[in-house]
Amino acid sequence: MNTDIENLFKDKVLGHPAGLFVLFFTEMWERFSYYGMRAILVIFLTGAITGSNPGWGWDTSAALSLLGTYALFVYLTPIVGGWLADNKIGYRMAVVIGALLMTLGHASMAIETPTFLYIGIALLIVGNGFFKPNMTSIISKMYAGKDDKKDGAYNIFYMGVNAGAFIGIMLCGWVGEKIGWSYGFGLAGIFMFLGMIQFYLAQPIFGNLGDKPKNENKGMIDTLAENSDNKESTKLNxxxxxxxxxxxxxxxxxxxxxxxxxxxxxxxxxxxxxxxxxxxxxxxxxxxxxxxxxxxxxxxxxRYTPIERDRMIAFTIFCLFTIFFWAAFEQAAGSLPIYTRDFTDRVLEGTAGSVFKIIDLLVTVVPMGIITYVLISLFKKTFNKIGLSNIVLGVSFLIVWAIIIYKLYVEFSDPKAEVPITWFAILNSLFIIAFAPLFTKLWDSKYNPPASVKYGLGLIIMAIGFGLLAFATKDIPLGAKTAKLSMFWLVLAYLFHTLGELCLSPMGLSYLSKLVPARMVAFMFGVYYLAIAIGNKLAHYIGGDIEKITEESGLSFFFLIFTIVPIALGLLSFALHPLLKRLMHGVK
Structure with missing residues (x-):
């Protein structure tokens, strides 16, 4: 029995080890920083070079090319970072190194010069490679032999992911747009730094869990490989x-x-x-x-054995659908902020403005209140063991609450309401938090659809969101630079995009673990992340042409591309159900 794991389960918060919530808050700050920075990057780069808060005046294609390359590497570097943690430095040290590099990256971007922008993005990419894969690896080790608790642990952890994205987009976006871009980038760096310090000071709670791997681990892996039932097929391929x-x-x-x-x-x-x-x-x-x-x-x-070959073909087909899903979905980080800025009426007056301010207050304060309750629960259980870590975490929350109160004061003092461009990006996290429990119950019920149907539904439901935008923009003339369309269409689009994501996105890693031979899981994780990386790059490669397509064929045609192609692929996924069912050989 692993003593460190048993000790972790002695101090529980909401039925789970206190160490899980240390990871929860560390991941929350990292997602705060990542999504907060990403929310303002394209708007800053393409913003007018004059005014009270000038941007750099880049072409959309240039800004999205940089974003696409950054997003691509974000999904590729974890392959290297995961290997280094597994074999050389350990999970916890990898997380600390990653957090430090990302802190330096955000700080570099806050300087607002091209050289420091590129240095900052490079540091964020490398830091992400160390950080991203190893947080989940620590959870996996923490719950070794406790599979009945693992699903709940990952659900809690991913609530931290969405909470961080939600708060980061809201605060970094508001600070960047209303106060100054440097402050928005800098805020992302501050919380990445605080998250790193909080995690580093919490090391005693983990014991030896996630330490630098010992040499005997390699021998054990080699022994397992020698005794593997798949040894023959490994030799054959x-x-x-x-x-x-x-x-x-x-x-x-x-x-x-x-x-x-x-x-x-x-x-x-x-x-x-x-x-x-x-x-x-x-x-x-x-x-x-x-x-x-x-x-x-x-x-x-x-060249694989027949069953492995068939399952690998099925997984490859799912990866192809994944590429096209993310190529459309990730417009949320590139072309949709451009659309929001230039073609959406974001100024609300009178009753409409007051209603928005109340909604904004609720969606800001209520989630933060819930997360603060979790923080207090963690303090009660762990303050004697990791008091300094808890103090850093408490200071982080005080800063967040101070910014929220200041933000609400400024917004309520203004007679009208001008909705920030970045505000709409929080809707994805908000809708995930609202609808994820419903989808979880559906997938656990007798109505749980097969894989090909989930992929088809994900693609088609997401496409409906773009279809609504195509309909909303049908009367905008060719080459128009601005318009004042209702925010309602944008809110609906984000709703359908999120519902599509909930159908498809969680399925990828689940089916990977079921379809791929155990000896190849790590390699195929890389292939799956490669599919997402390609999808991200493709998204911004196409999205960078939004202005060109708008001038030549109209904005509605641009959104129709992301309506028709996913619907066609979704119908193809439905049609492939009998074939995929045979190829999966009983995998549900």
Missing amino acids: RFSTLDYTLIGVFIVSALIFIINDPLSKIGNIQSLNFTVAGMTDSLFFALLAAISFIVLLIVRIP
Whole structure:
């Protein structure tokens, strides 16, 4: 029996180990920082270079190219960070290193010069690689042998994720828009720093859990591999020369695209400067990377044993749907803030303004009140053991409450209400908190649909949100730069996008663990995150053309792209149900 794990379960908060809530708040501050920064990045970069709070006046395509490359690396670096934690430095040290690097990254961005912007984003990418995979790894170790409690633990943890995103977008967004962009970026850094200090000072509560791995772990892994029932199939499917060649072509082509795309759009640096069949060099290498990866799957997957082969094919199909889902969904970080700023009437007067202020007060204070209650519960159980950590956490909350009170005072003092551009981004987290329990009950009931239906529903429901925006913008003339459309359409769009996300997003990792052979789970986690990374980059690659498409075909046509394609893919997912059911060989 692991003594450290048993000790963790002695001090409980809301029925779970107090250590879980240390992780809850650490993750909450990290998500606060990540989503708070992301909420203002594109608006800042593309904002007018004049006025009381000037931006940098970048083209939309340049700003979204940078965002897309950043988002892509955010999902790829955890593969390296997870390996380093598993084999070299341990989970807890990886979290501390990641948090420190991200703190420096946010601080760098607050300086507001191009050089420090790029340095800051690089630090955020590397820091995220250390931080992101290892928080969940600590929870997995914490609940070893307690599988009946693990689902509840992850639900609590992901409430911290959404709480952090919610508060971060609201406060960093408001401070960035109403006070100054540097203050918004700096605020993200302050709470990342406080989260790091709080976690570091809470180390005693974890005992040896998440420490630097010992050498005997490797021997144990090797022994398990030798005794594995899958040893024969592993031998049968070693990487061939062709496999390595295709992997090399994929990596080189992808890196050329990833680097060349922002260079050409931001700095007009044409590092290659050629066209092939009408395609730019960036697009050519993106296509080459895609083709080489598809060919790799085609030549490699058939070499598995029949059942493994079929399940891998099913998982690959789900990954393809995942790419296109995120390519549409992640417009929320790129093109939708542009739409919100330029085409939405955000000024409310009279009764409408008063109603919004009351709604804003409730959605700000009520979640913070609930989280503060959790904080007090943690204090009662752990103050004797990790008092300094609790003090840092308490100071963090005092700062948040001070900003909230100041924000509400400023907003209620203004006779009219001007809704911040970033306010709409909080709706995703708000709707997740509201609807996630309903979806959890549905998936646990007899009405739980099969995987292909969930993916189809996710794509189609999300597409309805874009369809509403396409309808709302149908009368905007070609090339229009501004309009004053109702906020109602935007709220509905975010609602349907979130409902689609709840159908599809939680399914990916669940089906990965069921469909993929145990010896390949780590590798296929990388493939799954690669799919999300590609989806993020594709989202902002297409979204960067919102102004060009609006001028040539209309804003409504732009949103129709993200309506028609997901609906078609959703219907395809429904149609593939019989095939996918056979390929999954009984996996539910």
